[in-house]
Amino acid sequence: MQDATAQMALLQFMQSKLSTITLPASVHCDHLILAKRNALLDLSNAKTQNKEIYDFLLSACRKYGLDFWEPGAGIIHQVTLENYAIPGMMIIGTDSHTPNAGGICSIAVGVGGADAVDALVGMPWELLMPKIIGVHLKGTVSPWCSPKDIILKLAGELTVKGGTGYIIEYFGEGVHSLSCTGRATIGNMGAEVGATTSIFPMDDNILEYITLTERKHVADIAVKHAEICKADDEVLQNPHYYYDKVINIDLSTLEPYINGPYSPDRATPLSDFARFIQAEKYPEHISAALIGSCTNSSYEDLSRVYSLLTQAKKKKLALRTPLWLSPGSENIYQIIKHNGYLTLFEQFGTHVLANACGPCIGQWKRSDINENDTNSIINSFNRNFAKRADGNPNTHSFVSSPEIVTAMALSGSLLFNPMKDSLINSDKEPVQLSPPDAAPPAPRELLHTIFGSKPKGLITANEDEIARKKHIVSISPDSERLQELQPFEAWTQKNFTQLYLLIKAKGKCTTDHISMAGPWLRYRGHLENISKNLLIGAVNAFNDKTNHIYNPFTHTYQEIELVAQHYKIQKSNLIIVGDENYGEGSSREHAALEPRFMGVKVVLAKSFARIHETNLKKQGILPLLFIDPTDYDRIQERDSIDVLRVTELLPQSRLELVLHHDNGSTHSFEVTHTLNATQTEWFKQGSALNMIKNTLSSA
Known part of the structure; x- marks a missing residue:
């Protein structure tokens, strides 16, 4: 779990009253470090500004038995790849890019915090059985191409929702030309097409990576089980029979891609990119170039940057755009420091940032442009939604490989x-x-020294349960950043009537739009305070504006926070209406917790992103789906809405929605849902956490 999502996950776990977790778990402090100047200063500031949060997370880890990775130790997914992930392992993580570990042949799935609590307390963790997309890789990548271009191209083909409900399994001779960390890049960004996870077969490249990270004993075990860590021969011989879909990619003809702006599936091949920029009249000048994030911060990634800068030095070239670089882990930083890469980066004036997420998740304090200036940036990240990197809606963010950046x-x-x-x-x-x-391998002696010793920044969970009882997890009642959770109320066993429409969101509405990151990360452990950012990035379908909705009490348009508070004071029940793929993006369950806290009972959408739909179910919100997508257009701004047949809620049942329009007319239509029997019980008891507590108390 990363530090931004771990706060709420651990606050929920504490509600279970268990004294210890039931399976290995870890917390990684990578999200709360604000990138501003350089690694040393930014890390020092983060430790001061976030001391309350780090102390809380460390004390909870010590008390309940989790590993704790200190700020600066690295980005969760790179650290996991280096230390925890092994072939055949199942991993769940409270971050949507957990499938990064699919590059090492782990089944790694991004989940919300409540899902993590299921596992931590020893309850079954469930997932709708996914279908499988087989991606057949042929040939080898050509010069200037990298593994990143494979997933950038695939994102263009599948779109941001084309992988929803699927595992993506890569096969074919082209796979074996890719390194373990290159595969991790592809698995990581599978989240951008909505895939449940991505996975690669185990081979010599994976075994070499495990060995180089000083885990040869794991490699030896993996070899003994090699047959179950790859597709069966029958599948490879007849992939169209076994996979639900098959996509072919010829690596020898693949060219570099640049995706964006505003959506990671807006894919353009490099050969057509200049024309695309000019046709769309996007800013041609690049204001910043950024390399890093959990997607591209491995040693191999940084070695390609080093190779190009070495050329540039010999050819008397200088950077014409400021370059920002974030190593993926302290181990990676130490390698590039000892083998001279860091010296060259600094000679070119590169801003070397902390081993953390930084600008990729909006933790970037820019001073090079004015607020809301129109500009373009290019990066090796994974997402490029509006406002994501720097909070500026006019920043055009383009995603590519480290070498193209x-x-x-x-x-x-x-x-x-x-x-x-x-x-x-x-x-x-x-x-x-x-x-x-091609990346030359780092000296074996250096790798042995770095990976063979205890990782810097790791505080292991090695105390027994009796010793852990002495640790106290305290939360100040005056804290603005941490707040103990109160259980959500159970369903009243009645239909929902006279629901107020909070917002009808138009177009792309990601979890970033529902619960923004950036400066709001400081409130991730305080539900009341972070709920003030609810849906401030969503576009109101009735006026095409953000953070500007109708208040039926004042008959004026106001910011969403003010209107939502009005509703909460009046104890009004609310409904949110969304468009396609509502809630795509990160795994942040705050996008479900916040509406629940503010009185939202129902979210109705044309379709949902997988993790967000599950998060809504976990928090006792009823996620409903239009049967006829055109019914979305029937919903008017001042409607009062009834949801009927809730009292008859069963798996696969249909409910009825009644719209009471402002002019006195009504309109009704049927809607559906995807709740199974267990999820229906979550709704009835008020949340999955309520059900867990009730189950544990009766055991």
Whole structure:
């Protein structure tokens, strides 16, 4: 669990009254570090500003038996790949990019905090049985291409919801040309197409990575079970029979991709990118180039950056755009420090940031532009929703591979194509970049020294249960960042009548739109305070504005927080209406907790993203689906809405929605849902956590 989601997960676990967790677990402090200047200063500031949160997480880990990774130890998914993930393991993580571990042949699934609590207390964790997309990789990647381009291309084909309800399994001879960390990049960004997870077969490349990270004993065990860590021969011989879908990608003809802006599935091949930028009239000048995030911060990634900057130095080129770089872990940082990479990065003026998420999740304090300036950035991250990186709605964020980001930083322009264009060096001569060299392995002695010792920043859960009882997890009642949770009320066993429409969201409404990150991360442990950001990024379908909705009590338009507080004071019951793939993006369960706290009983959408739909169910909100998507258009701004047949709620049952329009007319239509028997019980008892407590208390 990362520190932003672990707060609420542990607050929920504490409600179970158990004295210890029932399976291995860890907390990683990577989300709360604000990128501003450099690693040293930013990390120092984070430890001061977030001391209350870090102390809470550490005390909870010590008391209940979780590993704790201190700030600066690294990004959760890179740390997991280096230390925990092994072939054949099942991992759940409270972060949507947990499938990063699929690169090492783990089944790794991103979940909400309440799902994690199921596992921590020893209850069954359930998941709708996914289908399988088989992606057949042929050939080997050409120069300038990287594993990132495979998933960027695939995102363009599948779109942000095309992988929903599927595991993506990669197979074919092309797989074996990819490194373990390259596969992790692909698995990581499978979250951007909605996939449950992604997985690669175990082979020599994976075993080499496990061995290089000083876990040869694990590699030896994995070899003994190699047959179950790859697709069966029958599947490889007849993939169309066994997979629900098959997608073919020829790596030898693949070219680099750049995706964006505003959506990670907006894929454009590099050869067409300059035309695309000019046609759309996007800013051509690049204001910042950023490398890192959980998607591309491995040693292999940074070695390709080093290769291009080495060329640039020889060819007398300088950066024309500021370059920001975040190593994935302290181990990666130590490697690039000892083998000279860091020296070259600093010679080029690179801002080397803490081993943390930073700008990728909006933890970036920019001083190079004014607020709301129109600008373009390019990065090796995974998501590029509006406002995500820097809070600026006018920042056009483009996602690509580390080598393309580096090349673009040397040019300063989105019109540059390093595969064919030249740059003018300091001698006024035209020079051309060559593709980056393959990553040379770091010296074995260095890897043994770094990976063979106890990881820096790890506080292990090695005390017995009796010793752990002495630890106290305290929360100040005056804290603005932490707040003990109160149980949500159980369903009243009545239909929902006279629901007020909080908002009818138009178009893309991600968990970032529902519960923004950035400066709001500081309130992730305080439900009342963070609920003030509910849906402030969502577009109101009735006026195409954000944070601007109708208040039926004042008959005026106001910010959502003010209107929602009005409803809460009046104890009004609410409904939210969403568009397609409502709740895509991160796993943050605050996007479900906040509406529940503010009185939302129902969320109705054309379709849901998997994790968010589950999170709504876990918190006792009824997620409903339009049967006829055109009924979305029938809902008017001042409607009062009834949801009938809730008293007859069963798996696969249909409910009736009645719209009472402002002019006195009514309209009704049927809606459906995906709750199974257990999930129906969550709803009836008020939340999954309520059901867990009731089950444990009666055991």
